[in-house]
Amino acid sequence: MASETLYEQIANQLFEQIDSGVYSVGDKLPSVRGLSRQMRISISTALDAYRLLEQRDVVMAKPKSGYFVTRRPGAAPEMPSSNKALVAPAWVSQWGRAMHATSLESREDVVSMGRAAPDVTMPTLRPLTRMMAVETRKGETRSLGYGPLQGCTELRVQLARHSREAGLKLSPDDFIVTNGCQEALLCCLRAVTKPGDVIAVETPTYYGILQAIEASGLKVLEIPTRPCRGMSVGALEMALEQWTIGAVLVTPSFNNPLGYVMSDERKQRLAAIAAKHRMPMIEDDIYGDMGYQTQRPLTIKSFDEEGWVMLCSSISKTLAPGLRVGWCVPGRFYDQVEHQKYVASMNTATLPQLAVAEFMAKGNFDRHVNSASEHYRRRRDQMIDLIDCYFPEQTRMTRPEGGMLLWVELPNQISGVELSKLALANHIGISPGPLFSARGRYQNFIRISYSQEVDKRVVDAIRTLGKLAHSLIGVPTEPEKANIEVLV
Ligand SMILES: Cc1ncc(COP(=O)(O)O)c(C=O)c1O
Structure with missing residues (x-):
């Protein structure tokens, strides 16, 4: 240890x-x-x-x-177990079939808890739609033409100001605006690697990241990760002695799916490792603004003096994934990432960028994120209580301090994939554990999003999930515990 x-x-x-x-x-x-x-x-x-x-x-x-x-x-709920062994790099496999299950959950008739989508019905988000309409009504032709490759200045100015909270001193020229965080990650990955290279990641890892790695012809090295403190820095150092690693990709703040925040000291150590090995480190900070505490976590990028850390993020979790506004700060790899962005999609649509810039400039961003975080914190507690009430005895789960995701470990005999299939047949969407591993690990895990209001529909869905989980171990459903009604 x-x-x-x-x-x-x-x-x-x-x-x-x-x-x-x-x-x-x-x-x-x-x-x-x-x-x-x-x-x-x-x-x-x-x-x-x-x-x-x-x-x-x-x-x-x-x-x-x-x-x-x-x-x-x-x-607190008991934390799920973690993988402690370092295993050789692998091609991404397994997740394609299960990915199909999550894509079905955008259906209207499904209680959707498998996707990490924010609640876009909150009143504090309304000015954003108004601002989109205002931008359209201005009748300017600017939004109709090709915009600048790096993104609109108005947005980059706001992003530079906002980034101070994350311990960063950036100028608008440090940013490249992208179509969501996914494009930022993909451009960064492709800018610094060639097919066959090895990318070190946390395990479990968000499946979109695994998909980006796979689609770029890269291999994955899963570094042991603790559910409460993140990637093992010692294991990463050992891996660097054993294998040639093209880049490290981490989500150190309110990680998807584990929810942890790495301490500043460990983030600093990661930045130092990147500099020492002259190795690109891609930091996915998409949930960084979504903490429930007063102080926003620092980024690894804030400890990066030589530009080896490439920061990626978007408004997809804080505001609205549908607008596809993301960005990256590629440090010393700026030119290569700019080229990848050009190849991938030229510029990002202008209209959403201008609306988001206005939303931020007017102080709506902080107002919305603060209010949303309070809701998410309450919904986390409600969801944990519900799972605790309806799921089998030995179920364990995380208790994240930000974001909107719970990582749930079921008793060994329950297959997360099987449970997801049964759930979907009952119009409930959840994400099966093997999606989050290149090697199809986490067979008895699921990820559940608690972003939506915990209403009767959600309570019924969790009760049904609990029954299905019990049925998979051949145990009759536990008698319902008291008090759960107060949640609805
Ligand atoms: C950790 C992480 N990175 C990137 C993404 C993709 O974000 P976007 O929708 O902005 O492309 C997600 C979405 O779920 C995510 O959870």
Whole structure:
């Protein structure tokens, strides 16, 4: 097991004190300065320890007041297990068949929990549609012609301003606007690799990333990843000694599907590894703005001094996937990525870019994301309670601190693919685990999205899923536990 860093040790001590009742829910913890004095650690170590506890959702920072206990750790669901072994690079396989199942879930009659799609019905998003209409009514011909390859200046200015929160000091000229994050990832991958190269990824990994790797003729090296702290940096270093790795691709903040946030210290180590090995590192930050805590996580890119990290993101999770507005900051690979963007799709449509730029400039982005995060946090707790209530005993799951996805480990005998098929026959969409691995691992896992309102339809769907899961292990459905009605 990797040894703990100092701030992790301090966080673990506080965690145990909260768990054992030394501090109760609502109690104020020592101030950052107080903790630093008490434990003889630096202010930044004390801050890192508190941030880790925030990520674990047991404390919360109140502006100008300090850190308070929000939850007894014992109340958290048990985390799913993880893969610890490093296995040789492989071609992506297996997921094609299961991919078919998720594509069916855009059907109207399906309760769709398999896709990582945001709730686009929230009132705070309405100005965006208005702004689209305003841009159209202006009657300018600008949106009708080819736009600049790098994207509209108005949007890149807003993105540069916004990126400060993620610890970045960027200029509008550092960005290339793309058709969603998927195109950004694909352009970055193709800009820095040639067919046959090996790409190191977390495991499990979002299947769209595996698809982009496969379609580019690249191999996947799955690096062991812990559900609560992310890719093992030690395992990556070992892999670099064993194999020639063309690029590393990571989603370190509110990861899909695991939901973790890598600590700043580990992000810094990844940036240092990229620089040391002169190796491109593609950072997918698509969920970075979607945390439930006050402070937005930093990016690996913020520790990148030599331009080896290529940052990719989009508005598909924060605002609206239908607008297909994404971007990348390719660092030292700018020219190569610009070429790939030209080859892939020339420019990105102008109208959505202008509407998103206006939405951001007017302060609507922050308003919407803050409000959406509150909804998602509540829906996460509701969904965890529902799964806890209706699924078989040994079910384990993550408790993400941002985003909209739960990674659920079912008892060994249950096939996630089988459950997804049965679910779809009952008009329920979920994502089967093997989709998230090049080697078809995670047979007994599923991913569930909790972005939509937890109404009667969703409660019924989870109850049905629970029954189907029980039927797959030949156990009659558990008697329903009390209190679940209060959720609806
Ligand atoms: C981690 C991750 N990266 C990229 C994408 C693709 O994003 P977009 O719709 O902006 O292309 C997704 C969508 O689910 C995702 O979860």
